[in-house]
Amino acid sequence: MKHILIGTAGHVDHGKTALIRALTGIETDRLKEEKKRGITIDLGFAHMELPTGERASIVDVPGHEKFVKNMLAGAGGIDLVLLVIAADDGVMPQTREHLGILQLLNAKDGIIVLTKCDLVDEDWLTLIQEDVKATVADTFLANASLINVSSHTGLGIDTLKKIIAEKVDTATSKNIATPFRIPVDRVFSAEGFGTVVTGTLIEGALNQGDLVEVYPSGKQTRVRTLQVHGGQVDTAYAGQRTAVNLSGITREEIQRGHVLSPPAAIQPTRMLDVKLTTLKDSPREIKTSSRVHFYYGTCNVLCKVVLMDTEKLPPGASGYAQLRFTEDVAVKRGDSFVLRFYSPTETIGGGIILNEHPKKHRKVKTSETIQTLENLEQGGLTENIQQAIASAGVAQLEEIQKRFGLDKDTWQTELETLTADNRITIITPQTAIEANYREILKSKMIVFIKAYHKENPLQPGIKKEELRSHMLPEQKPAFFDKLLQIYNDKLRISDGRISLIDFTITYTKEQSIIRNELLSRLEKDGFTPPSPEELLAQYQKAAKKTAESILAAMLTEGVVTYTEPTIIFASETIAQAKAIFRTQAACGGDGVTLAQFRDATGTSRKFALSILEFLDRSGVTRKIGDARILK
Numbered sequence: 001m002k003h004i005l006i007g008t009a010g011h012v013d014h015g016k017t018a019l020i021r022a023l024t025g026i027e028t029d030r031l032k033e034e035k036k037r038g039i040t041i042d043l044g045f046a047h048m049e050l051p052t053g054e055r056a057s058i059v060d061v062p063g064h065e066k067f068v069k070n071m072l073a074g075a076g077g078i079d080l081v082l083l084v085i086a087a088d089d090g091v092m093p094q095t096r097e098h099l100g101i102l103q104l105l106n107a108k109d110g111i112i113v114l115t116k117c118d119l120v121d122e123d124w125l126t127l128i129q130e131d132v133k134a135t136v137a138d139t140f141l142a143n144a145s146l147i148n149v150s151s152h153t154g155l156g157i158d159t160l161k162k163i164i165a166e167k168v169d170t171a172t173s174k175n176i177a178t179p180f181r182i183p184v185d186r187v188f189s190a191e192g193f194g195t196v197v198t199g200t201l202i203e204g205a206l207n208q209g210d211l212v213e214v215y216p217s218g219k220q221t222r223v224r225t226l227q228v229h230g231g232q233v234d235t236a237y238a239g240q241r242t243a244v245n246l247s248g249i250t251r252e253e254i255q256r257g258h259v260l261s262p263p264a265a266i267q268p269t270r271m272l273d274v275k276l277t278t279l280k281d282s283p284r285e286i287k288t289s290s291r292v293h294f295y296y297g298t299c300n301v302l303c304k305v306v307l308m309d310t311e312k313l314p315p316g317a318s319g320y321a322q323l324r325f326t327e328d329v330a331v332k333r334g335d336s337f338v339l340r341f342y343s344p345t346e347t348i349g350g351g352i353i354l355n356e357h358p359k360k361h362r363k364v365k366t367s368e369t370i371q372t373l374e375n376l377e378q379g380g381l382t383e384n385i386q387q388a389i390a391s392a393g394v395a396q397l398e399e400i401q402k403r404f405g406l407d408k409d410t411w412q413t414e415l416e417t418l419t420a421d422n423r424i425t426i427i428t429p430q431t432a433i434e435a436n437y438r439e440i441l442k443s444k445m446i447v448f449i450k451a452y453h454k455e456n457p458l459q460p461g462i463k464k465e466e467l468r469s470h471m472l473p474e475q476k477p478a479f480f481d482k483l484l485q486i487y488n489d490k491l492r493i494s495d496g497r498i499s500l501i502d503f504t505i506t507y508t509k510e511q512s513i514i515r516n517e518l519l520s521r522l523e524k525d526g527f528t529p530p531s532p533e534e535l536l537a538q539y540q541k542a543a544k545k546t547a548e549s550i551l552a553a554m555l556t557e558g559v560v561t562y563t564e565p566t567i568i569f570a571s572e573t574i575a576q577a578k579a580i581f582r583t584q585a586a587c588g589g590d591g592v593t594l595a596q597f598r599d600a601t602g603t604s605r606k607f608a609l610s611i612l613e614f615l616d617r618s619g620v621t622r623k624i625g626d627a628r629i630l631k
Contacts, residue, residue: 003239004168005200006048006058007078009102011092015115016084017044018151020060023161024048028060043185045198045241047229050165055229056080057200057241061098069345072295072338075101076183077202079174079239080167081110083141087120087148090128091135097347100279103139104350106336109171111145111163112136118150174238178405179265180204181332182242183297184258189251193224197254198243199298203405206236206260212246215259215330216268221249257299259330265402268328273320273358274337275377276305278349280316284341286349287312293340294323295350296331302342308361309370313349320354320373322361331356332403333376333384352377356403357391385414386423390434394475397432427482442487445471449491449500457506458549460556461492461499494556505553514543515550519559522570527577527603527611532568563614567607577601577611578620582630591627 008016020028028044044060061075081102085095102110112132117125129146136142145163149156182199190196206212210223226236227243236242244260259266278286286292288307293300307313308320331337331353338350354376361369376387385404389395401411415432418424426432433441448470452462468480475483484493492501507515517538522529529535532551539547551568554560561571580600584592598608612628615621622631 002054002168002171002173003201003237004056004079004171005077005239005241006056006080006082006164007075008058008060008082008084009075009098010084011086011089011094011098014084014086014089014092014095015151016082017060019082019084019113019115019149020044020046020058022149022151022154022157023164024058028058047241048161048164050168052165052169054168056164056168057229057239059200059241069293069295069300069340072101072300075105076297076336077200077239078102078105078107079109079171080164081107081141083110083112083136083144085112085114085128085132086116087114087125087128088116090131096135096281099136099139099141100281101338101347101350104277104279104336104338106352107140109144109167110141111147111160111167112141113160114146114148115151117148117155118153175203175405176205176238177407178203179262179402180206180210180238180260181266182206182244182260183299184254184260185256185298187251187254187256190245193245195246195249195251195254196243197246197260198241199260201236201238201240201242202297203238205238206242206244208234211263212244212260213263213265214249214254215261215266216328217253217258218268219249219253220263221246223247257297257301259297259299261330262402264399265405266330266332267357267399267403268330269356270325270328271358271360272323272325272329272331272353273355273361273373273376274323274351274353275318275373276307276313276321276339276349276351277318278313278315279347282315282348283346284348285312285314286321286339291342292348293342293345294325294329295338295340296329296335299329301325301327301329305339306361308373318351320370321351322358324360333388355387355391357388359391382414382417386418386434389418389424389432390437393433393437394427394472394479395432395434397426397430425486427486428479431479433483438486441471441483442490445487446490446500449498453500453503458511458553459497460494460505460553461497461503464493464496464498467498505556507550507553511546511550514539514547515554518547518551518554519570522560522568523572526573527569527601527607529567529569529573529607531566533566535568561614563610567610569611574611574614578615581612581615581621581628585630591624591629593627597628 010016017028024046026046028046046058047055048058050056085091147156147160149160181202181204184197184199186198188196208223208226211220212223213220223244224247225245226233228236228240286305288311290305291302292305294303303323303325306322306324310319313319333353333356335353338347340347354373375383388400419426423435424432425438449462468477472480484491490501492499518535521535536544536547559571560568561574562568581592581597584596584600594609597612598605601608616623619631621628
């Protein structure tokens with residue numbers, strides 16, 4: 001079953017509300033002031049019975065120039081536009097402005113309705129029709145049906161109903177597989193129910209009992225009941241006007257401009273990369289750093305325009321821009337928007353959102369920035385997912401999936417394509433990085449480690465935690481470990497330290513002298529070595545500090561071995577100890593005892609035990625009772 005939203009557009013007093021009343025029998029002007037003044041001030045809503053038994057939702061918008069902001073709140077998500085033009089007036093300023101707004105909002109289909117045809121003669125009507133056709137010639141209504149009606153006499157109403165039904169029958173169904181979104185246009189309290197909000201469900205499906213987040217505030221609530229066209233339902237679908245009774249939230253905590261969607265489905269933002277187009281008949285150009293009103297869905301916020309490839313956009317021009325806000329907005333990639341001048345508030349342009357979480361672009365834009373925006377505009381789903389992952393740096397895959405509203409199978413297919421093409425790398429099941437960022441991060445690591453080696457030539461490498469805290473402090477150690485594994489062609493990881501794969505410790509002439517002195521002493525003392533403290537005692541002040549670094553480097557080289565923190569041997573001595581043990585073990589018996597090993601090495605019980613326990617830990621020997629055997 002299709003759920004289609006029909007919307008009116010047109011100049012004030014051209015008969016939009018009367019037309020809806022003639023089509024549906026419903027009066028959409030509900031405010032006392034509207035009835036008193038005879039004009040629509042805020043949004044009105046109705047539904048139309050179709051021959052198929054289905055109902056189409058209808059939104060009636062105000063036509064007065066003072067209430068364009070209210071018109072914008074109702075224009076989003078319209079599937080079929082009824083452009084209403086009074087035959088006795090013809091095309092007027094708000095006719096053109098509304099038509100321009102609908103163009104900017106990417107409206108696809110509509111019907112031109114000439115009202116009040118009972119008030120004019122045929123010759124005048126012919127002139128008006130020609131003027132209307134010229135007005136819409138370069139718009140989405142260029143080939144639209146033009147119907148003459150009179151809401152007063154009923155002329156043409158049945159014909160219009162028939163054409164509407166045909167349009168609804170051929171319209172494309174909305175996506176109900178994606179997470180639901182409802183831009184809120186009304187909030188009120190109902191006695192016995194609490195807080196109720198209304199809005200058009202622009203995508204997805206909403207169920208009674210669903211958990212809901214209010215964006216951008218982050219307040220969470222739950223759906224108590226749902227109504228569509230005045231009747232209670234268990235599920236509302238994209239394209240339907242919906243009233244949502246929410247539990248656990250007050251009327252003051254939600255307002256027009258907020259968006260209802262599942263928790264974590266939208267990530268509010270204060271910057272957007274967009275493709276911007278100015279209206280051909282706009283009285284103004286858009287300059288970089290201009291302050292403008294941003295209209296999306298039912299929200300209206302101020303932002304600054306930063307043009308990417310020019311300093312100004314004259315009427316009828318297009319270009320890339322970054323919009324910067326002083327408060328959060330809840331939007332998605334691919335959404336359309338409208339811009340109005342700061343003061344006076346005149347509609348000047350609009351466009352489409354390319355990236356809802358961009359990095360702040362520098363004042364001097366690079367060709368790479370422009371190329372990225374072009375790719376976003378022209379690319380398909382796969383390219384846009386890649387860009388979303390790139391923008392995130394380290395992307396949380398579940399968040400990206402929700403933002404695109406993809407089912408599990410489609411999402412998995414996209415990830416497999418991007419991975420197979422080496423455009424992304426999945427680090428953990430929950431995280432991924434884009435190829436360019438992966439290589440940038442790799443280069444930065446190499447530069448940083450190279451600098452560390454230069455400053456610390458005797459250190460085997462930088463501590464892993466130190467590198468993580470510098471490169472990716474917001475990421476957990478487990479993630480960083482996985483990331484380092486993909487860089488193993490350039491980096492070496494050993495004992496919790498990271499070095500460049502071709503790094504080797506090199507000694508100056510003076511350092512080589514100290515190294516040889518330390519090693520000679522350990523080799524000379526063999527199985528009764530000095531403690532590290534005693535070994536370094538021969539050096540004073542700066543020389544002692546250098547000797548400490550050299551001893552640590554010798555450990556990395558493998559020429560010395562600590563059997564425990566306070567006992568150090570020349571590695572050659574440990575090799576001799578292994579040979580002695582093997583010789584003793586080959587003599588048979590029930591193994592080699594500590595006393596036998598001590599006597600064979602000519603050392604004390606302390607050193608003999610330290611060596612044997614080290615051999616146990618190294619997997620050379622195994623203790624059985626009071627003796628040890630080869631493992």
